[in-house]
Amino acid sequence: MFGNKKTSSSPYDIETRECDVFIAGAGPIGCAFARKLAELGHNVLMVDTGAKLSPKPGEHLKNAFIYQRNVDSFASVIRGHLQTLSIPTSDQPVLTLDPAAFSVDLANPDYKGFVMNGQNPDQVPYHNLSGSAATYAVGGMATHWTCACPRHHPTIERTSLLSDAEWNTLYPQAEALLNVHNDQFDNSIRHTVVKEALQEEFTEIKDPYRPQSLPLAVQRRTDNSEFVTWSGADTVLGELANNPNYYQDKSGGVLEIVEQHQLKKVIKNGSATSIDYAVVQNLLEWKEVHVKAKVYIIAAGTVLINQILFNSEIDAPNSGLYLSEQPMAFCQVVMLNDILDKIRQDPRFADRVQQHQQENPHDPIPIPTHDPEPQAWIPVSENRPWHCQIHRDAFAYGDLRPNVDSRVIVDLRWFGIVSQQRDSKVTFSHKFKDTFGMPQPTFEFDMIHEDRNRQHDMMEDMLRAAHCLGGFLPGSEPQFMSPGLTLHIHGTARMGDNPNDSVVDTNSQVWGMDNLFLGGNGLIPRGTASNPTLTSVAFALKAAGYIDSIL
Template identity: 45%
Template sequence: MAQQRDDRLRVDALIVGSGPVGCTFARILVEGGQSVLMVDAGPQLSGRPGEHLRNTFLYQRDVERYGNLVSGHLQRLSPSPPDRIDQPGDLPARIDSALVTYAVGGMATHWTGVTPRHHPTVERAGCIPAADWEEFYGQAEMLLGTRTDLSADSVGHQTVLDALSREYSDLPEPYGVQHLPLAAQRRTDNPRLVRWSGADTILGPLADGSHERGEFSLREQHLCRRLQPAAGGTRIEYAEIEDHTRWRNIRVEAETYIIACGAVLTPQLLYASGVRPDALGRYLTEQPVAFAQTVLPSDPGTAPEQDPDPNVWIPVSEGRPWHCQIHRDLPYDDVEPHRGIDSSSVVDLRWFGLVDPRPENRLLFSDTTRDIFGMPQPEFEFSLSSNDLARQWSMMVDLRRATRALGGHLPASPPRFVVPAPPLHVTGTVRMGTDADTSVVDPDARVWGIDNLYLGGNGLIPTGSASNPTLTSVAMALRAARGILSHTHRSIDNGHRLLSTG
C-alpha cells in the first residue's frame, strides 16, 4: 500500500515517548503555555491514555491472568539468545533477551509503582546540585502520587515489618526496615482495590483533554523514524513521523525536540538520525537480582479476609549497596506453583544490586539488521567486573539473612540469582554529565552540541544504582522541563499552535 502525501505540523515541542518521563515534560511545558505534540509507536491500551492495566477488578483478583496480559504486551528487543546453562552458583549477567513495551504509557502500564529516592552518595548523580535533587524529588513524588501507607492496615505487612526490624536493628536511620514507597492509593469506594499510578496520573488534566494554557495532542501508533539535523548540526530542523493509523508521513517542525522513549529506544533513534556521540550506548548498567520466596504464618483469627499485600523496604545505604523489596509481584519464569500452599501467603524477597558504569558495557546498533519497526537492531555487550561480583555475593548473603528471619524459604524457591525480569532497569545509555567526551547530555538534559534536542528517561542516569529508577528519572525530567521554559521564554500568545501546514 502506497503511503499518502506528507503532512507538516509546527509546534513548540515534540515529545517522542509517552511513558512517565515524556508525560512529565508534557505536563510542565503545556502548563508553561507551550503547544506540545506527543507521539508513541505503540497503541493506546485503555480509555484513559496511559492508565495502569491493573486498575481493574479482574486483574487485581487474578494475578496469573494479569501476568499473561503483561506478557502479551512485551516485545523482544533482540533475537533470542543462544541457549546457555549457568553453572550452579553462577550470577546471570546477560541482558540480550531484554523486552520493551510499545504502548501509550510505556512501562507504566504495568510497573510495580516502587518509587524510592536514590541514595545521596551511593547512587545519586553529582552533576545536579543537592538542593535541586531535594526540590525535584518532592515534586516528582507529588506528581506520581507516592505514598508509604498502602499496606498500613495489613496484618501480613506488619508481620514482615516486625520480623525484619528485629533482625536489622543495627541499621541506622533513615535506612532501616520501613514501608515501601509506592505510587498507588487505595480506592475510597472499595479499599480492597488499589489504583496504581500510570502515565495518565502524571498527565493529570491533559489525560482528559483539559488544559488552561498551552495545547496538547497525543497520537498513538506514530513512529518517529528520524530527526533531521540542520546544516551545521547544531539544531534539529524537523522530525520524520510515520502515522501507522492512516499510513502517511508527517514532518514535524518544533522549537524543542524531546526524546523520552526508554534507555534502548532513545539511543536507537539518535543512532538512526546520525546523532552518534562517543558515549552513545556506553556505560550501560543493569541491576543483578537475587530472589527468594517465603510463606507467612497463617492465623485466621487475626488476618482479615483478603489481607492487603505486604510492602516492606530496606533502602540502599553506605556499606549495603543493594535495594530490598519484600512484597508480592509477578513471579519469574522459573518459579513453579507451590502445591498445597495458599498463594496469598507467599511473599517475594527481591534484592537489587549495583553495577559500576564502565564504557565497555554498552548498547550497539546494527547497520544491516532491522527490528520490527525497521529501526536499527539493538545488541548488548554486558559483563560484571570483579567488584560487581563481590557486591552481589554480599547481597546474596544478606538475602539469606532476611529469609531466615522470616522463617526460611520455600523449598521450591530458595535464594538465588535470576536473570532480571522486564522491564529492565537499564541506565547510562545516554548518560548525563559535565564532560562531552564521556556523556551524551549536559546537566540540563540537552544533547551536547545540539541546542534544541533534549533527552529524558532512565538512560540519563550516569551512576550505578540499585533502587528503582523511575522517580529519579521523573525528577530529572521536571528539572529539565523547567529549564526549557526558562530558556525559551515563550508564552501561549506567541508560541506555535498545533498547526497543520500540509
C-alpha cells in the same frame, strides 16, 4: 491547534505537523515533560509507537478488578507487553525433523545472519541482557510497573551533578506527579508482620535505612479500602489525561497524544547544530509524517532513545556506552508457622481474624481473604549497597500456581549495583532490523571483579532475610535472574558536565544540539540499585524548566 498540511512527495503525500514541543514516548517521563510544558504555556505533540490501551491515556492496567483480586493473573499481561530486545540466533540443527521437511543447512555461509522474530545473529549470549525488553504502548512500562518510587541514596546512588537544594526541590515535585505514598499498606496484617519480622532480624540497621514501608505510586480507594489505584502515565498527566485543553483556559498550552506513530529519526539542519524536523511513521495508515517543532524530546526508553540517535546519525559518541543494570537475586518463601501463630494471638488483629474465621470456619489461615499484600523494603545504605523489596506483586516471573495460597507467600527481590564502565554498551546494526524496522540493538555487558563480589554478598543478605520470614517455596528457591530482567537499564545516555564522557548536560540537552533533549533512565550517570523512575521524572522536571526558559 497544531499546524497541519500536506506537501507533495513521491510516492505519497507527506503530512506536516507543527508544534512548540515534540515528544517521542508517552511513558511517565514523556508525560512529565508534557504536563510541565503544557502548564507553562507550550503546545505539545506527543507520539508513541504503541497503542492506547485504556480510556484515559496510559492508565495502569492492574487497576482492573480481576487483577486486584488475583495479582498473579496480571503476570501474563506483563509478559504479553514485554518485547525482548535482543535474542541470539540458534545454530543447532534439528536432527529429529522429518527428512522431507524444509530445513536450512546452517553450515552454509550464505545463510548466516538470516533472522526472523527479532533474532540477532550479532548477539553473543554471554554478554546479552537476555531479560531486557521494551513495552510499546501509550503509558509505556507504567501500564504494568510495580510503582516503587524510592529516592536514590544521597551519596551511593544519587549524582552530585545536581545540588542538594535541587534534589530537595525536584524529588517532592516528582513524588507529587506520581502520587507517591509510603503508608497505603500499613493497615495490612501481612505487611505489618513481615515488616516487623525484618526489623527484629536486622537490628543493626538504624533509621532512616531500617526495614520500612516501600514508597509506592499508589493510593488506597476511599469507596472500598480493599482496592487501590496504581499510578500510571495518566496520573502524571493529571487533568490533561481527561482534557488535553485543560490548561488552555489558564493561559497554558494544549497536549495532543497520537498513538501508533513511531519516531524513526530526527533530521538536522544545515549546520548540524539543531533539529529541523522529525520523521514519524504513522503505523495505522502507513504514512510518513514530518513534525516541525521548536524543541524535540526523545523519551522512548533507555535503549530505544539510543536507537533513534543512531538512526538519526546524531554525533553523540557516548550514546549507548556506560550501560549498567541491576543484577537481581530472587526467591519466594512460605511464611513461618510462628508468624501465623503471632497473627492469631496479636490483639491488634483480633477483630479481623475473628470475623474472618467466623465467616470462613474451614480456612486454616488466620489472614482475611482480601488482606492487602506486604509492601516493604530495606533501603540502600553504606554497609548494604543493594536495594531490597519484600512484597507480593506481579512480575513477568514468580507468579503462583492456582493451588498456592498467596496469603502465605512473600517475594524477596534484591537489586544490586553495577558500576558504569565505558566498555559495557548497546550498539546498533547497519544490517539487521528489529520488528519495527529500526536498527537491531546488540548488548555487550560485563561486570568488573568488585561488582561480581558485591552481588555474591547481596545473595547472602537475601538468604538472611528469607530465613527470618519462612521456608523456600519449591521451584522458587534463591537464584539470580536473567540479566536485564529488572528493566532498570541506565547509563546509555548519561548526564554529565563534560561531553567527553556523557551524552546530555545537566538540563538533559544533547551536547552540541540547540533543541534536542532526552529523557528516561538512560540519563542516570552512575550505578544504582533502587528503582529509577522517580529520579528520571526529577530529571525531566528540571529539563522542562530549562526548556521553558529558552522557548
